[in-house]
Amino acid sequence: MKHLVACLPLAACALAHAQSSVTLYGAVDSALTYTNNQGGKSAVQTYSGGRAGDKFGMRGVEDLGSNLKAIFVLEAGFSVETGAFQPANTLFGRQAFVGLSGDWGNVYLGRQYSMTNDYFVPLSTSFLFAGGLGATLGDIDGSWNYNKISNVIKYESPVYRGFNYSAMLSLGGTPGDFSHDRTYGAGAQYVNGGLTLAGAYMNMRTPATSIFGAGASPVADAAFTNPVTNPIFQNYVTATSQQVLGGGAKYVYGRSQWSFLYSNVRFLDIVRTASNRTAPANAAFNNYQLNYAFNFTPATMGGVAWQYSASPGGHYNSLEAGTAYLFSKSTYVYGMTIWQHASGVDSTGKQAVADLFGLSPSSNSNQLALRVGLRKLF
Template identity: 35%
Template sequence: MKRLSLFALSAGLLFAAGAQAQNSVTLYGIVDAGIAYVHNAQGANGLNQSTLVKFSSGNMSGSRWGLKGTEDLGGGLAAVFQLENGFNVGTGALGQGGREFGRKAVVGLSSNTWGTVTLGRQYDPIVDLVQGLTEDNYFGGVFGSPGDLDNYDNSLRVSNSVKYVSPSFSGFQVEALYGVGGVAGASGSGQTYSFGAAYANGPLSLGAGYFYANGGNTTTADVRTWTSSSDSLFNTVINSGFASAKSIQIVRVGGQYAIGAATVGAAYSNTQYGSDGFSTFRDTAKFNNGSLFVNYQITPAVRAGVGYNYTSLTGPSSAHYNQVNLGADYALSARTDLYALAGYQKASGNTLNASGKVVGAQASIGDLGVNSGTDSQALALVGIRHKF
């Protein structure tokens, strides 16, 4: 009986170990917080320029926690899911418009041979395949385009969507996404679609993609309200004058090359906000953005980087934005690091305000989300990030 009991116990432990190896659920997250000093921030009266000292959450990485898991279905096929919640460390508030799992919420099937199909709220192929080749991947959104006008720092996700991700074929990979508009009798209203491709071989990585979102047909006082399967990007003075856009279209390419301890990269995007009779502007707003960066791994624990970003607006008005950033990161361990970031932006020319009126262009560095109230802005930021 003792031998039989020992055999049963051993078999049970082996079965449990096998089940755990084939099926898993992982809890993970990032907590990122710092203090930012901003020279030129729009004051309470909306006109004056002030010095701002603010608590800043999610600087190098958006603060989050999530669950992801797989179930082995056999034959190289697995069921997969991921639920990811964004939050503000300073206040504890939910991110992404107060959604419980606003960063990501998907379920799907993954095959070693055929790739992965997921359904839910998720990132578009440009974010997956191009964003990782920019300085955003190393030092976060303050290095991004002004006001994140081209989704450099993934300000938008796509809800009610289905996405296909291919396996990697000798370093080459493709993706495609479609977000359902869900309007009866008008299948194109609110729809989103995107596709992209990437190639990685040794020190060289390249990516390119296309994104299109329809803004829907909802209007308030004969002005369009964005009701798409895609989130919007109209968050700062850089592009809030185009919030009544009929559509968002983004073409983006990027690449990087590793040379010893250094990494150099470049990216370009063309973003167009389309208009119609329910928009407060008439001509298509076209933003062309180019960025460069150089990173250097000084020691295994210390990395430094510099980036430059140039943006031009044509169409309803003409504006130019020049931005330079510096960053340094010190790893205390494999999971915890300290960082310091700095940036300066100069704006010139004219843009539109929310009423469609031509106004002087104002600065707003990267994805920090602070309007300057004037044509220049500078920031310094220090913080800590912990991954679990």
Template identity: 35%
Template structure:
């Protein structure tokens, strides 16, 4: 009898130990609000918006301790639109993220699946468009440098992230075309490096997309991940921020080269300039864009903050030199650790672009293009994390 009781106790102890070493967590974020735009497709517009600042998602993430500092990890995440329940990434069950991998305390993390690119991981946090205090609606024109809050997701990717070493983190990734006989068609690769020590944070990165939007490769148009249809898109970025007590100030530069570009996409609704579906318009030739951003955030109290950003984007397209001015201002009030309310305004103006091309029309990210060179959007919203 005593042996039976001892065996049962040991069995229970091992079971409890196994449960303690693995975990699965349900999590999510909901972002919704009312958005007023002075000009969308030639008309002012009031709309119930979703994900103006952060992606609205729910997901599962888990970890299992394999011993010796090694963990099996996974994440499955679905993005959706709160106003109608539709998938944010059309046709994808877990369009926001779907990956599995191994995490080693001394050697780093290796993951496989549909993931955010390495430049978004490391340089993105310096941009206002990545953070809750600016968000997707504050992105650079056409979200040309992939720095906004997790808007471009890469398929078929293998990603390595180093452990933190004296404040330095390194990431690299490669994404396969998954197409027989066409290895280089619609593939992607990149790397990023960051340094964080005390109040200082620095980061740099490079990302290349080859023939994005073609078939079922690294970046596709079918799930709205592709921002441009082009033979090749190369992005360099460099930035940093510094925290002074309650204030954080950041500077960021990114350079995007888009070769043999055919079209650019908008995440707003409706067609424009002869394009169809969610496309904002057609292009032809090469497009170069340099983004120069300065941003700041100040915590007035632990619950109340104000933030702002200004980006000048200099372009070169078929002999023209278009320029964009994009400005953002936000105030945010947190009523708890998981719930906050925000009021945000974004202004964009474009000049110097060829007349009647998509580049000559202002287009704030997540919204349909303006019929003029200016667009203003104001949103009041609520976020809740769980």
């Protein structure tokens, strides 16, 4: 009894025999990128996370008995080129959550990815071979990894005959305004052999602050500091809400893999500030991806893709190709080339220009990027 009383303040004794483990993991990825047009000039530059983001993190699992486990993840993003955190001014800006896992499913509390990230990414060009360069119009639909959401409560169901689903809610935390920065969504997936079907929905209130990182909410006719520089949807992020709905399929047969992804993105009740007075009340995007990959050997793959997006006044087509060679299960080199063509007008009312994710906009309707890099997992 003396031993039990002595450690009650630390809540340690009752769990002394629990089985637990903590794993350190991460990735370091550096690339060289050539772009034919960024603001009217060609560029050759190094790029951090050319295939996928640089990161390091810790994940832990503790067996609590009766098939119940406590889990946590702390994951930070960083630039291998500068050493700076990404997103800026955050420590665990990618993920930071704690939860419980049991026969009934999993519950996570904290900063996490969106539903579209969870369910769209495995079907996307970005996941297959193109990284951020293959993201849909600056990752407008969250099919890459741009959307990390704070204050999330997420539930994941167990897998039953290949089917599982999940739902999430993020509370904005603004006194007197429950809907401000509130985010919610749901997703589902079915896997049977080589076939995967998946779909997801996200509703994000006040996306300027909840998703894109603005310092203050937009106010009608007032000045607004817009954190988004992508002209494709720049003038729409002052919307009262952003909705994303979509899904697709993947089929693996032998050494081949096909995937298709569709997403519909809507900016609703757009607030007209001093900088976007001509913005429409609502704006919708329809996005399509068609991908194919082939494993030439166990260590070598190649892929091609086509993307098309229709915005309120513009059209965007992309042709993409990529390859990777694995030195080992944790180290590989990769190469990719992406060409985008824009037509019509963009969200600012100007002639639409090409703008690949992670680069500066082109000065005209075309942009070509070539990237080679090395990625090391640990």
